[in-house]
Amino acid sequence: xxxxxxxxxxxxxxxxxxxxxxxxxxxxxxxxxxxxxxxxxxxxxxxxxxxxxxxxxxxxxxxxxxxxxxxxxxxxxxxxxxxxxxxxxxxxxxxxxxxxxxxxxxxxxxxxxx
Amino acid sequence: xxxxxxxxxxxxxxxxxxxxxxxxxxxxxxxxxxxxxxxxxxxxxxxxxxxxxxxxxxxxxxxxxxxxxxxxxxxxxxxxxxxxxxxxxxxxxxxxxxxxxxxxxxxxxxxxxxx
Numbered sequence: 001x002x003x004x005x006x007x008x009x010x011x012x013x014x015x016x017x018x019x020x021x022x023x024x025x026x027x028x029x030x031x032x033x034x035x036x037x038x039x040x041x042x043x044x045x046x047x048x049x050x051x052x053x054x055x056x057x058x059x060x061x062x063x064x065x066x067x068x069x070x071x072x073x074x075x076x077x078x079x080x081x082x083x084x085x086x087x088x089x090x091x092x093x094x095x096x097x098x099x100x101x102x103x104x105x106x107x108x109x110x111x112x113x114x
Numbered sequence: 115x116x117x118x119x120x121x122x123x124x125x126x127x128x129x130x131x132x133x134x135x136x137x138x139x140x141x142x143x144x145x146x147x148x149x150x151x152x153x154x155x156x157x158x159x160x161x162x163x164x165x166x167x168x169x170x171x172x173x174x175x176x177x178x179x180x181x182x183x184x185x186x187x188x189x190x191x192x193x194x195x196x197x198x199x200x201x202x203x204x205x206x207x208x209x210x211x212x213x214x215x216x217x218x219x220x221x222x223x224x225x226x227x228x229x
Contacts, residue, residue, distance in 0.1 A: 034217075043118065043222040044207070089157070101148060102209070102218060106157040 002027045004105035006090050012111045019062075019077040021108050023090035026071065031092040033066055033073035034102065038087040047088075048075070080112045116142040120208050120221030127198050127228055134194040135224040137208035143188040144210035148218065149181070153204040161206075164191060165213075195226065203228045 007022040025031065036044040048057040050066040050073060057064060062077045073090060090105040119138040127133045137147060146165045150158040162172040164185040172178060185191040191210070195202050205225050209218035 036220075041222065043220040045220070046217050049217065101160050101163050102158075103160070104150075104158040 002031065002092060002094065002103050004090050004092055004103055006088075006105035007108045008106065010109045010111060012113060013080045015082055015112055015114055016079050019075070019080045019084065019110065021075040021088055021090075021110065023064075023073045023075065023105060024071050025073065025090075025092050027092060027094070029094055030068065031094050033064070034091045034093065035062070035064060035073070035075050036089040036091060036104075038089065038107075040086075044087075044089060080110075082112050082114065085110055085112045116140070116219045118144075118208060118210050118219050118221035120206075120224050122224055123222065124225040124227070127195075127226070129199055129228055130197055132194055132196045133198055133226060134192055135206055135208075135226075137191045137193075137210065137221055139189045139210045139219070142210075142219070143212050144185075144191065145188060145213035146211050147183075147185055147191040148209045149183060149191075149193050150207040150209065151202075151204050152207065152223075153201070156204075158207060161193070198226070198228045200228050202226065 003026045005024050033050040035047040037047045038044040048064050064073050064075045066073050087107050089107045091102045093100045093102050117140045148163050149161040152158045160173045161176045164170040170183050183193045205223040207223045209220045211218045
C-alpha cells in the first residue's frame, strides 16, 4: 500500500541554521505530497503541498521539491527560527477528489534552540 | 476562514464504556470528513472517510460496529468509540473539506484516555 517515511524522532537545531526534514514515499501512482505543521495543542495546519506542474511550493520561508525519481519531498528552510519548533508531518494523497484520503508519515519533532 | 472545532478537547472514560466526539465545520461546507486516530508513539491512522450522500468507507482494522460515524449535514459529524479499551486511547482528529481540489482543514482533536 501507500506509505510515507520521515526523519525519525526529534531534530534539534540552533536558531539560524538551515532546516531539512526528510520525507520519502511509496505509491503505485503519482500522488500529491503535503507538509503539515502542528504546534502544541493546536490543529495540524497545511504548510505546503506539491504542484502538478513541478513548481516548488513555498510558505513562511519553507519550501519543498517533489522529486519523482527518488520519491522524495524534503522540507527545507534556509534559517530556522524559534517559532518553527513544532511537529511536522509529511503526507500523501492519491487524488484530489472528494474520496481522496491523506496517508501520514510518523512525524518529525523539530526543536529550535537559541 | 475555514475552521473545524472538535469537542470535547479531552475526555476520560472507563474501560468498556463508550465515548462520543463531535466535529463542527465553520465557514465552509464539509462535504467530506475524515476521522483519524493517533495512538501513543504512532502517526495518524485513518479510521474512516465520510462523504455526504455516500456510504462511509472504513479502513482496514476499523469497523462501523466499533466506531459508528454520523455525518448528517454539511457542517457536522460525530463519531463514537464503543466499548473503549486501553488500545483505543489517543488523539482523535477530524479533518473536513468541501470537495473537489480543496485541502483538508483539521480540528485540534479529542484526546481520549481510557482507565
